[in-house]
Amino acid sequence: MQAVVIDNGNLVIQDRPNPEPGPHDVVVAVQAAGINAADTMQRKGFYPAPAGWPADIPGLEMAGVVNAVGDRITEPLLGRRVCAVVGGGGQATHCLVPAEHLIFIPDNASWDEAGGFAETFTTAHDALVSQGHLRTGERILISGGAGGVGSAAIQIAHSLGAQVTAVTRTAEHHEQLRALGADVTITTDEIPSIEPVDVVLELVGAANLSLAQTVLAPRARVVVIGVGGGARVEIDLLGIMSRRATLTGSTLRARSREEKAQVIALVNQSLVPRWTDGELRVPIAKTFPLGDVNEAYDYFGQPGKFGKVVVRFGD
Ligand SMILES: NC(=O)c1ccc[n+]([C@@H]2O[C@H](COP(=O)([O-])OP(=O)(O)OC[C@H]3O[C@@H](n4cnc5c(N)ncnc54)[C@H](OP(=O)(O)O)[C@@H]3O)[C@@H](O)[C@H]2O)c1
Incomplete structure (x- = not known):
């Protein structure tokens, strides 16, 4: 297979052996793969892949066609159009995926959309529903709104x-x-003037949370998912106490195979039907061919994008 490989902080394209599926795994022939901030951190040596995943091939999400299955798989998965969150190795022409982590994509979804769906929508759904307990009619503040997760x-x-x-x-x-x-x-400076919110989805970190903590409604839940705008912030503990607020955070990548399977099951159940109906879509900022992967990472690192940056591996 061809893979994007991190070599001393540089991205190079190398030939590597195709992954071999374990008994309950599949191999996906990748068509498109989204870029995420974790890839850029891994490239700089700050965010190593979890054990069991390729150490030098980035890529937390990809989409393609199942082209090999493990010998314990009984479902008819060969040939299915899928996308998935993986611990690494998504930016290659072939990617190993635990079968229970597959997301079955709508027939009408483009490869670009599917390549940018898995990490962002899975993260957002888990943060809003499982961590933030967001309910109908509640008010939510979402920072980093124009990015993939936002x-x-x-x-x-x-x-x-x-x-x-x-x-x-x-x-x-x-x-x-x-x-x-x-x-x-709104823009960041307008946060202090909004009505109190029940949930804050914090995708930027300190730069927003310093202000968002001033607009919490009673029993508000603050879910920290990203810290690109700083990981340290002064918190007014009296404000947290008086509003009986909860401050929590999470990462997806390091979760166990079983935990990820639970999260993915919810995505297949509640988001894929909405994606199929056209209620959900994946805004694409820009796509790049595999040969331009360095340009794709450069573009991802610039401010002002709307939606996902995707690398194409297929036709
Ligand atoms: N915890 C998890 O499991 C998990 C999973 C996925 C992603 N994440 C994290 O979530 C965050 C968002 O991911 P993403 O894929 O949506 O990234 P993205 O597509 O690059 O979007 C990031 C957004 O945040 C804004 N932003 C960046 N730095 C900012 C700052 N200092 N102040 C204000 N706004 C800022 C950007 O706006 P501009 O255009 O103005 O720069 C952009 O709209 C990242 O930090 C990522 O690492 C966490």
């Missing part, structure tokens, strides 16, 4: 019937965010 979270929260306020650094993408389902769009 644009997914806005749509999921809207489809759950929440009142969504999306925060960005500039107003550049506000119209597109309202089209995704944001009821209100």
Whole structure:
């Protein structure tokens, strides 16, 4: 197979042996793979892949066609169009996936969309529903709204019937965010003036949380998922106490095979039907051919994107 390989902080394309599926695994012939911040951190040597996953091939999500299955698999998976969250190795022409982690993509989904769906929508759904316990009619503040996870979270929260306020650094993408389902769009400096919220989905970190902690409703839940804007912030503990608020956070990558299977089952059950119906979509900022993977990472690292950056491995 051909793989994107991290070599002393550089990305090079190398030939590697195809992965061999374990008894309960499949191999996916990859068509498209999204880039995530974790890939850029891994490239810089800060975020190693968990044990059991390729150490030098980045890629936490990809989409393609199942082309090999383990000898204990009984379902008819060969030839199925799928996408998946993986611990690493997604940015290659072939990727190993535990069979119970497959997400079965709609017939009408493009490879670009499917390549950018798994990590962002799975993360957003888990953060909103399983960590944040977001309920119909509640108010939610979503930072980093124009990014991959943010644009997914806005749509999921809207489809759950929440009142969504999306925060960005500039107003550049506000119209597109309202089209995704944001009821209100603001820039970071406007956070202190909004009505109190029941849930904060913190995708940026300190730069937003320092302000978001001032607009918590009683029993608010703050779910920290990303810290690109700083990992250290001064918290007003009296404010947390007086509002009986909860501050939590999570990562997806390090979870066990069983834990990830539970999260994926919820995605197949509740998000894929909405994706199939057109209620959910994956905004694509830009796609790149495999040969331009360095340009793709450079583009991902720049501010001002709306949606996902995807590398194409297929035709
Ligand atoms: N915990 C998990 O399991 C998990 C899973 C997936 C992702 N994440 C994390 O979640 C975060 C979002 O991921 P993503 O895939 O959505 O990334 P993304 O597509 O790059 O989007 C990030 C967004 O955050 C904004 N942003 C970045 N730095 C900012 C700052 N200092 N102040 C204000 N806004 C800032 C960006 O706006 P601009 O365009 O203005 O830069 C962009 O819209 C990342 O930190 C990622 O590592 C965590």
